[in-house]
Amino acid sequence: MARRGIATILVRVDRDRHAGVLLREWRTRRRISQLELSVQSGISTRHISFVETGRTVPSPAMIERFAEHLNIPLRERNQLLLAAGHAPAYRHRTLDDPDLAEARAAVQRVLRAHEPFPALTIDSRWNLLFANAATEVFFDEVDPALLEPPINMMRIGLHPKGFAPRVRNIDQVRGFLLPRLARQAAQTGDPELASLHGELRAFAPDDGPPRIDPADIALPIHIHHRGTELSLFNTIMRFGAAFDVTLDEIAIESYFPADPTTAAYLHSLAR
Numbered sequence: 001m002a003r004r005g006i007a008t009i010l011v012r013v014d015r016d017r018h019a020g021v022l023l024r025e026w027r028t029r030r031r032i033s034q035l036e037l038s039v040q041s042g043i044s045t046r047h048i049s050f051v052e053t054g055r056t057v058p059s060p061a062m063i064e065r066f067a068e069h070l071n072i073p074l075r076e077r078n079q080l081l082l083a084a085g086h087a088p089a090y091r092h093r094t095l096d097d098p099d100l101a102e103a104r105a106a107v108q109r110v111l112r113a114h115e116p117f118p119a120l121t122i123d124s125r126w127n128l129l130f131a132n133a134a135t136e137v138f139f140d141e142v143d144p145a146l147l148e149p150p151i152n153m154m155r156i157g158l159h160p161k162g163f164a165p166r167v168r169n170i171d172q173v174r175g176f177l178l179p180r181l182a183r184q185a186a187q188t189g190d191p192e193l194a195s196l197h198g199e200l201r202a203f204a205p206d207d208g209p210p211r212i213d214p215a216d217i218a219l220p221i222h223i224h225h226r227g228t229e230l231s232l233f234n235t236i237m238r239f240g241a242a243f244d245v246t247l248d249e250i251a252i253e254s255y256f257p258a259d260p261t262t263a264a265y266l267h268s269l270a271r
Contacts, residue, residue: 116270
């Protein structure tokens, strides 16, 4: 009963943005026509049109079907359900919630197991959640103001007072990360990501992104640390079957040495 009451209040506050409006926005972001969505979901274009114009209120099952085909994150699926007058389907808890203790422990095991190489956990807005000891190579010499919570890894990576001055191929890294951030902001409609992109774009030169060799399997990061040149590349891991908003938004970034010198140096730091 409490959830239904909350849903009703939220819908009344924002009548112009009913579930159909939100669905149309997601369909536009994904660049999918009504016909394409109809073919993929098995729902007629006429019915999709009725939903988008507000003539039909979609059921929870229909919203879930649309969300699957439009690849809508769990947080926004809850918003769609609320806008249609339904209760949220996905729980949203902080990582320190006792019910997430097992997931939290699993994440921390992954980070520790990756030592002596850097690994960290971020949320959907690039805010740092956890980090292992080896991430010292990134945080060393960063302006203390940028290390005040919440620590944003995209910001300290590209900010002049972050570790950007120690990245030897910063133009290449910036040329890769800024378009990625812009796409993420456009695809999610998140105003905080759009604001972050605008802030970091101001630090970029206007001579366009550098060329990235298509033969590279990953973006290299060449960073200077205490007199040693390190070469790293990273991979990203996510929970494959998350049914909680917080877990759905978590990403684990693991960094690997790209050459024997970097591997030996990181092992020496651990010792």
